[in-house]
Amino acid sequence: MADDVRSDEILKMAGLVGENLGLHFPEDRLQDLFHRLGPAAPEMGFTGAAPLVRALISRPWSRGEMEALAGHLTVGETYFFRDDALFQALREEILPSLVRARAAEGRPPRIWCAGCASGEEPYSLAILLHTFLPPELRRGPSILATDINPAALRKAEVAVYGEWSLRGTPEDVRRTFFRQVAKGRYELLRTIRERVTFQPLNLARDAYPSLANGTNAMDLILCRNVLMYFGPALAGEVVGGLSRALVEGGWLAVSPCEVSQVDHQDLARAHAGEAILHQKRTGAARQGAPSARPPAWEPLAAVAPSLPPLNHEPPEKPPVPRPAPAPPPSLEAIESLYRDGQYREAAHALSLGARGAGLLARELLLGARCYANLGELGEARSWCERAIRADKLAPGAHYLLATILMEQGREHEAADALRRAMYIEPGFVLAHWTMGYLAHRRGEASEALRHRRNARALLTGLRTSEMLPESDGLTAGRLLELMDLADPVVAGSRAVSAAPGGGG
Numbered sequence: 001m002a003d004d005v006r007s008d009e010i011l012k013m014a015g016l017v018g019e020n021l022g023l024h025f026p027e028d029r030l031q032d033l034f035h036r037l038g039p040a041a042p043e044m045g046f047t048g049a050a051p052l053v054r055a056l057i058s059r060p061w062s063r064g065e066m067e068a069l070a071g072h073l074t075v076g077e078t079y080f081f082r083d084d085a086l087f088q089a090l091r092e093e094i095l096p097s098l099v100r101a102r103a104a105e106g107r108p109p110r111i112w113c114a115g116c117a118s119g120e121e122p123y124s125l126a127i128l129l130h131t132f133l134p135p136e137l138r139r140g141p142s143i144l145a146t147d148i149n150p151a152a153l154r155k156a157e158v159a160v161y162g163e164w165s166l167r168g169t170p171e172d173v174r175r176t177f178f179r180q181v182a183k184g185r186y187e188l189l190r191t192i193r194e195r196v197t198f199q200p201l202n203l204a205r206d207a208y209p210s211l212a213n214g215t216n217a218m219d220l221i222l223c224r225n226v227l228m229y230f231g232p233a234l235a236g237e238v239v240g241g242l243s244r245a246l247v248e249g250g251w252l253a254v255s256p257c258e259v260s261q262v263d264h265q266d267l268a269r270a271h272a273g274e275a276i277l278h279q280k281r282t283g284a285a286r287q288g289a290p291s292a293r294p295p296a297w298e299p300l301a302a303v304a305p306s307l308p309p310l311n312h313e314p315p316e317k318p319p320v321p322r323p324a325p326a327p328p329p330s331l332e333a334i335e336s337l338y339r340d341g342q343y344r345e346a347a348h349a350l351s352l353g354a355r356g357a358g359l360l361a362r363e364l365l366l367g368a369r370c371y372a373n374l375g376e377l378g379e380a381r382s383w384c385e386r387a388i389r390a391d392k393l394a395p396g397a398h399y400l401l402a403t404i405l406m407e408q409g410r411e412h413e414a415a416d417a418l419r420r421a422m423y424i425e426p427g428f429v430l431a432h433w434t435m436g437y438l439a440h441r442r443g444e445a446s447e448a449l450r451h452r453r454n455a456r457a458l459l460t461g462l463r464t465s466e467m468l469p470e471s472d473g474l475t476a477g478r479l480l481e482l483m484d485l486a487d488p489v490v491a492g493s494r495a496v497s498a499a500p501g502g503g504g
């Protein structure tokens, strides 16, 4: 270790890096941590790694500091079509069946690249999707791409790449989807770029799945070469969050060296060609899988899988026997199922016998959230409309309806629902923010700015740690930071999209 920093100081710094960024530096890598902090120091306003360590172990970190450090402590190495086996499985098995299933509902699949670095991975998917989607579904965003590092996201939005990023890209793909803009520099075509929405998200700290940031009801999640930076406990939590963000039958792909880090009762390991992925079990299949918490009432007889399964490895233990029927669970028990990501079970419990007849607005809204997270938008909308009929003056119900309508591509109706939410609750920050996003998408720059300014003004009256209503855990402080990244006037640099709801 360097002479001017004590070993207890760098050890404390390593602990804070783990807490704030999820990055795991065990004792034998403390030296490596210290060396990596050297280049970060001047960018963060310090004269060297030692003063940086001393400052950061003595006070909370700002989000900007977390993001700057993430850029230096992780490797953003990535390239187009990285991992032949995975892309072959996506091309030959997974994407065609996802596209077929979702085209029947008139929409493209929802895809999330978590830890997307400078964009090569989500853009590779966008190119593949483009070749599979029927022409009428080739418009609008359908891939959400997130990373902790805003500099990487800005590079992704520019979408100009060098030879090194394209080293795994077939020549015909290069010719069809890129335009040479300088020697050795290639710009991705706008039609492909438009399919991807980039958004900052810290997997170790931010909330997901969440309707507010569009990380819900995913058909496919790629989170590759990211878990390997995390310690076992955090990796487990991240996998749990990603699993809850998937629809039943949806897919999770990690890199081959991270497969052993995915150990979750709701995810079945599946082989697709040479690739190993994980598929979210259906409600019924979960009853047969080893479960930490079996439900206390009659389980679902059968739940139709929304997506076809591949060759699953069987659960390691035999199925648990069916418990005896029990009375419908309390609303608190159902809310806890919802928090655990057991959306199907929660929705089923809400519909049970006595409860089904006279559901309260709060219960109807919970049902709508369950179906929105299951990706069953028609059902989600119908529950949400019932919630509004039961209590017309609940701003949250109008906001939820807006997020569902956005996912359905009904942006005008979504704007109407948001207006109603703001009329009932003029201080509804997320409704203003989402209106700004819709205006931005329509190309109405001054209108977008007006709504974002309203949202910003409302936020300044709140404590930074205050949770925003209907946000699934987004704090006022974090939304302000997202605004700084998204609003070029305030941030003084190129914006990152930071799309609320319906981003994926």
Ligand SMILES: C[S@@+](CC[C@H](N)C(=O)[O-])C[C@H]1O[C@@H](n2cnc3c(N)ncnc32)[C@H](O)[C@@H]1O
Residues within 6 Å of the ligand: 021, 022, 070, 071, 074, 075, 076, 077, 078, 079, 082, 114, 115, 116, 117, 118, 121, 146, 147, 148, 149, 152, 201, 202, 203, 204, 205, 223, 224, 225, 226, 229
């Ligand atoms: C090696 S790159 C992986 C890029 C791409 N997924 C691939 O496999 O080619 C790892 C990325 O994970 C991101 N990352 C690290 N910690 C993160 C966190 N806590 N939340 C979100 N992203 C994180 C880094 O910023 C970096 O861009």
